Amino acid sequence: MEYRPTRRTTLLLGLSLAAVPATGLAVSRSAPDADAAVRSTVQATGLDDPAKKEIAMQIVCSAENSSLDWKAQYKYIEDIDDGRGYTAGIIGFCSGTHDMLELVELYADRKPGNVLEKYLPALRKVDGSDSHKGLDPNYTKDWKTAAKDSVFQxxxxxxxxxxxFNPAVGRGKSDGLRTLGQFCYYxxxxxxxxxxxATSFGGIRKRALAKAKPPAQGGNETTYLNAFLDARVWAMKQEEAHSDTSRVDTAQRVFLRNGNFNLNTPLDWKVYGDPYHIG
Structure with missing residues (x-):
């Protein structure tokens, strides 16, 4: 796959987020849970609306994988030479930033004896580094095999x-942001x-709050989102791998200038100069 400057600028070691039960993009409920299904529908008023979530996944995939087909990325894995080891899967789980380890641990819990379980000792050792020790030469091949398994997906x-996703949407809603703002957070x-x-989400948000107030604090949504995106661009430019800020400049800024706070289609944007369209 063609190299694109991607990935997180900080390690996720020590990350303490409450586990939120997730159901993926498809929700199936039996008749006795009809009331719960109604409550879920009422609550999904922003980026967590299934149609909006699908759009979010496509936009992120355009930046991370130069494609709108995010479901084709379960099998994706490579070292993009950004100091985070292997980057893989639908959101770019990294062997050096703890999230890949947690993913493979979850897979082992749900399906003991799977093809990736044997790599857990190596993943624990390389966590926090760019090392492949104990993973090569077959880890990438076995990852692609696992990616065919619906349990791993x-x-x-x-x-x-x-x-x-859930933390970004929750914080966006608490700041009074609509779908676009929640996507910017995500x-x-x-x-x-x-x-x-300073260059993590919390630092970016703090930098934005120093310039403008979010709607929940009585501020103007456009003004605040511009401040947030300014802070985001600053953070990206602190690392050479992220110096191309087109995922903000020619995507999120375009939606904001158009006043498309609900990410309504059609959507047109560019990332790294490549045009994308969702009808």
């Missing part, structure tokens, strides 16, 4: 939601991690 969906957490240092 579900694990990827659930870890994406627990670590990235894309930032995907790339930068959910830490509190």
């Amino acid at each position: 579900k694990c990827q969906n659930d870890e994406r939601d627990r670590v990235y 894309d930032a957490i995907v790339m930068h991690g959910d830490g509190d240092d």
Whole structure:
């Protein structure tokens, strides 16, 4: 796959996020749970609406994998030479940033004896580094084999939601942001991690709050999102691998300038100069 500058700027070691039960993109409920299904529908008023979530996955995939086909990325794995070891799967789980380890541990819990379980000792040793020790030469091949397993695909969906998607949507809603703002938070957490240092999501948000107030604090949503995206661009430029800020400049900024706070289709944007369209 063609190299694109991606991934988080901070390690996720010590990340303390409450585990949020995730169901992936498809929700199936039996008749006795009809009331719960109604409550879920009412609560899904932003990026967590299934149709909007699908759009979010496509937009992120355009930046992370130069494609809109995010479901084709379960099998993706390579070292993109960014100091984080292997980057893999639908959201770019990294062997050096703890989230890949947690994913494979979850897979082992749900399906003992799977093809990746034998790599757990090596993944624990390389966590926090860019080393492949104990993973080569067959880890990438076995990852692609595992990616054909619906259990592993579900694990990827659930870890994406627990670590990235649900926290971003929750914080966006608490700041009074609509779907676009929640997406801006999600894309930032995907790339930068959910830490509190200057170039992590917490630091980016803090930098934005110093310039503008979010709607929940009586601020203007456009003004605040511009401040957040300014802070995001600053954080990206602190690392050479992220110096191309087109995923903000020619995507999220475009939606904001158009006043498309609900990410309504059609959507047109560019990443790394490549055009994308969702009708």
